Amino acid sequence: MVEVIFAAVQQPSTGSTNFSDVPANQWYAPAVSYVTQRGLFSGVSETQFAPSQPMTRGMLVSVLHRFNGTSHTGSSPFADVSSDAWYGNAVSWAYANNLVSGVSDTSFAPNTPITREQAAVMLARYLKFSGVALENGTPDFQDTPSISGYAKESVGAMQKVGLLSGDNEGNFRPDAQITRAEIASIFMRLCQKYGI
Template identity: 40%
Template sequence: MKRALSAWALALALTIPAALPASAAAFSDVAADAWYAQAVEEVTAAGLMNGVSADAFAPDAEVTRGMVVAVLWRLAGSPQAETAASFPDVTAGDYYAEAVAWAQSAGIAAGRADGTFGGSAPVTREELAVFLCRYSQHMGQQTAEGVLDQYADAGDIQSWALEGMAHAVGAGLITGLEGNILDPGGTATRAQLAVILQRLLIPAVG
């Protein structure tokens, strides 16, 4: 997993002006034949994700918890939250503050065991699955029931993430990796998030 980009650069990816190129072809690090190229094209055109600079998308960079909530908030139409987030580590100056406030009130973001949100922490694949499941539930969509025991590491999924992972797998949002594993504790990349958002856009515009 590449870690060359700093946290501020990744945060910038969600806040840079829309005037920057919204085309996968404009990103020097997104090859035209990359498995995620079309997804990058669609999600940047939709304004859900941006590049980390005018000509870089950073497809292999890790996704943070704050980024996930921010893009889901955008996908929902950037609704205004009635109250601020109550997490002690989320301040008004955080780029994801309004998104987290919405996600908390909508039951999408419940925070971590210590009461914090951890917006700058890399999101694990099972955490991402839970966010996706709760988002679908909030939007009134039927949750899927994927079969998890077909994966070699299904037993590694934590109990609190089982429903979320079953939905994400059943809905085709999260797929297995090489070696027939789900890697629930592994981190998600920006390329993977772009593909997931592309899949979420299908019912959104259909």
């Protein structure tokens, strides 16, 4: 049995989770409340969460950085990631721990929306980094053949652990952009699964 310990995320001292674009009857409302109360996410403004906005590479790395509870500082080899950018320390930490690579040797593309298969790879790397023993296997979706070779193992692992699923037609849609609401839901399930 593997014991997994994640750093406790501090509760925010102030801030509202009553975003005007997150109606209480929406499927993602509980997840948005959950992740914002734990300080993993913030809104794009004081009143807007932007649930349907694509998650960017910089955003997802920053959420993982907060989730890990690290105080890492440093720099990365990416010319498009300034050390004083809001995601700078997160990218440096993730790169130093082999959680991410760039889109090239010198570019990270922090503002580029992340696809569902790219998110699966980043999440799987983080879980392995944190000591979670992931089960390997081929993903079981209608569109599995369209998943990139580099991502299939991660997508399969995320499906088996229950953190990623397909749409109503059983498709994973690997190239589709993943939204802030979807990532919020993934992190709520992750926290609940491991008792955080």
